[in-house]
Amino acid sequence: MNQAKNVASTTDSDIVVMKFGGSSVADNNKLKNVASRVIDHYDAGKKVVVVVSAQGDTTDDLLEKAAQVNPNPSKREMDVLLSTGEQISMSLLAMTLENMGKNAVSITGWQAGIKTEDKYSNARIISIDVSRIMQELNNNKIVIVAGFQGINSIGDITTLGRGGSDTTAVALACELKAEFCEIYTDVDGVYTTDPRIVPNAKKLTDISYDEMLELASLGANVLHNRSVELAMKYNLPIKVLSSFERISGTIVKEMNQVEKLVVRGVARDNNTSRISVIGVPDEPGEAFQIFDTLAKANINVDLIIQSVGQNHSKNVSFTVAKSDRAEAIKLLEPMVEKLGALKVNYNDDVSKVSIVGAGMVANCGVAAAAFKALSDASINIKMIATSEIKISVLVDEKDGEGAVKALHNAFIEE
Ligand code: ASP
Numbered sequence: 001m002n003q004a005k006n007v008a009s010t011t012d013s014d015i016v017v018m019k020f021g022g023s024s025v026a027d028n029n030k031l032k033n034v035a036s037r038v039i040d041h042y043d044a045g046k047k048v049v050v051v052v053s054a055q056g057d058t059t060d061d062l063l064e065k066a067a068q069v070n071p072n073p074s075k076r077e078m079d080v081l082l083s084t085g086e087q088i089s090m091s092l093l094a095m096t097l098e099n100m101g102k103n104a105v106s107i108t109g110w111q112a113g114i115k116t117e118d119k120y121s122n123a124r125i126i127s128i129d130v131s132r133i134m135q136e137l138n139n140n141k142i143v144i145v146a147g148f149q150g151i152n153s154i155g156d157i158t159t160l161g162r163g164g165s166d167t168t169a170v171a172l173a174c175e176l177k178a179e180f181c182e183i184y185t186d187v188d189g190v191y192t193t194d195p196r197i198v199p200n201a202k203k204l205t206d207i208s209y210d211e212m213l214e215l216a217s218l219g220a221n222v223l224h225n226r227s228v229e230l231a232m233k234y235n236l237p238i239k240v241l242s243s244f245e246r247i248s249g250t251i252v253k254e255m256n257q258v259e260k261l262v263v264r265g266v267a268r269d270n271n272t273s274r275i276s277v278i279g280v281p282d283e284p285g286e287a288f289q290i291f292d293t294l295a296k297a298n299i300n301v302d303l304i305i306q307s308v309g310q311n312h313s314k315n316v317s318f319t320v321a322k323s324d325r326a327e328a329i330k331l332l333e334p335m336v337e338k339l340g341a342l343k344v345n346y347n348d349d350v351s352k353v354s355i356v357g358a359g360m361v362a363n364c365g366v367a368a369a370a371f372k373a374l375s376d377a378s379i380n381i382k383m384i385a386t387s388e389i390k391i392s393v394l395v396d397e398k399d400g401e402g403a404v405k406a407l408h409n410a411f412i413e414e
């Protein structure tokens, strides 16, 4: 999206964008519930744009159906298939609203003017032509847009990556200069950690874009990463709300004030594997060769450590998403000889556990306190990485929950 920065907090727009996730539109009763939430805004005089995900497990079911006819379908056809899930929800919601006496119209991503990159399955939005949406809104229609999809330069359907409906909603809200974007889901906000692991995790009233980005990419699983990046760029507040309970949720917004809580969230990511290249010669260019090979294959590398060279040899370890591990090993094994290394090994049974908080920048001793909490819980740390607002550790998968509990207990519970 290449439009000038829109300071949404000062906009006098009466447009609101509401997004409902798959569990919120899963059946007819839930659709009725969604319709009533939409009508609340509409009857209060707002122009309402609604973005929907596919119902329940539809996307997973479609993936499964595809696998039955072809274990290796082209990404183009996969996008054609997956985009249908959102079209079912959008039309059913429009019909539900019609049945409740409201004027609604459902449109696909391409009808909504959402242009994306040419690549399939994980395309980024490049631009949005909102004229069709504006025309419908000006005719007092409730506009329902299929999430997670767009159209590329040759007119093919593309999808935005799993969880991408959030990004559709935020991108539309930015382009429409909406007052705010509401993301309705089956949880009632962003919590300090996963309440299934720590039952007394607290709901945060607000969280900064930076913190949310770290949590989103660390496996907190509440918002699609790109939606938070976009909201930050356009300074658009996102409200994370429950579809089912009418209670206040969490606002993701710009926050200048440093909070009294240094650590605001603890995230766990089990979708990670550790790879090590053992016995790499202690010479310039070795790390470059390893990471350049992975970068060229579009494999994202996360935590990296390199041991100090000893006897002209060192070890390079890093983490990748579990789904990329096999390909990474396939690329690195044949390189062992060329690198002059001894071998490559990996471990899939690891968890990355992270503490996040904008207040960490100004506080010393956070790392020491984190390591103490883990040591008191007898949890061994395999790797450590830090940024200004985050400390991540890699632990055995079996220790992941214990690490979350120990860190939450040390920093958040009083
Ligand atoms: N239906 C898609 C998915 O399951 C997109 C979304 O729900 O945001 O990933």
Ligand code: MG
Binding pocket: 021, 163, 166, 221, 222, 223, 224
């Ligand atoms: Mg989601």
